[in-house]
Amino acid sequence: MERLEDDVQVPVQQVNARVIRSWIALLRGEREAAREHLAAAQERLAVKPNPGNTAAVRFLEAIHAEVDGDLRLAVDKIRQVQHEGPFMRWRLLRNSVGSAIRITLSSSDHELAEDLAAQAGAYAERNPAVPTARGIAAQAIGLVKNDLxxxxQSVELLKASPRPLLRAAAAVDLGQAFLAQGRRLQAAAALTDAREIFAGSGAHAAAACAQQDLDGAQCGSRRSGSATAPRPVQGWAALTASEKKVARLIAEGHTNRSAADFLVVSPHTVNTHLTSAFRKLSVNSRVQLANFVMAMPDT
Structure with a gap:
């Protein structure tokens, strides 16, 4: 799309294109690429400043600030989006309101979180026959009220939604809520669903975060006092036997499909193991994984 607009010299969606590419890079765990796309979006915003472009870039800046651990800046950017007006702010935030509310709650800005949840509720009232709208509202209000x-209900409603990333995010919220109540089996089920949806969508970083929560749920459900030494959490030794097999095959140049055929498992299973290997080895691409595996003296 960007190339086509460059060809006809009509830069209508240049800002939004870079915003979307940056968001995708964050979901995939490609932090450097995400920053480059953010910088490009900011540069294009300076050339074409309008309320829509400004709001889109400000919210992307909020997401980056959260990733960088600067919650104060993240909330400030969300407030700037709110000042763009009710229509513009909700058009932008309706599919990302969960992220916005998590940021505001993490910084103890309950008033802003309630405002965001109210927008979600109003959106659902305007669209009572749309499962996505109702699911988003249940998720938003559930987060603000800490209502399990x-x-x-949000997870059930979003099963009918065509938006897999929203379904996965709602499952993460549910899993974390279960964990907070000590209900580890239910938490593990919800987090497993979230991890699989993220991994199936190519959102490797998001899948890895879900896996971290899942590891915590599973660890807490095991008996303590075992004589077996715990598996390391990082590095080659942290990988399971299945993850090592997948890592080796991918390093050799296999696709997920061909690795699945070789191992006689589903491509989805390969993707899950690959996502976990990425996280444990702190790599963000197949090239980095191959370099890591090939550098091992004996894999």
Whole structure:
């Protein structure tokens, strides 16, 4: 799209294109690429400043600030989006309101979180026959009220939504809520669903975060006092036997499909193992994985 607009010299969506590419890079764990796309979006915003472009870039800056651990800046950027007006802010935030609310709650800005949840509720009232709208509202209000029943309702409603990343995010919220109540088996089920959806969508970083929560849920459900030494959490020794097999095959140049055929498993299983290997080895691409594996003296 960007190339086509360059060809006809009509830069209508240049800002949004870079915003979307940056967001995708963050989901995939490609932090450097995400920063480059953010910088490009900011440069294009300076050339074509309008309310829509400004709001889109400000919210992307909020997401980057959260990733960098600067919650104060993240909340400030969300407030700037709110000042763009009710229509513009909700058009931008309706599919990302969960992220915005998590940021505001993490910084203890409950008033802003309630405002965001109210927008989600109003959106659902305007669209009562749309499962995505109702699911988003249940998720938003459930987060603000710390209401487990609403979070469960959100997951059920979003099963009918065509947006897999929203379904996965709602499952993460539900899993974390279960964990907070010590219900580890239910947490593990919800987090497993989230991890699989993220991994199936190519959102490797998001899948890795879900896996971290899942590891915590599974670890807490095991008996303590075992004589077996715990598996390391990082490095080659942290990989399971299945993850090592997948890593070797991918390093040799296999696709997920061909690795699945070789191992007689589903491509989805390969993708799950690959996502976990990425996280444990702290790599963000197949090239980095291949370099890591090939550098091992004996894999």
């Amino acid at each position: 029943a609403l979070l469960e």
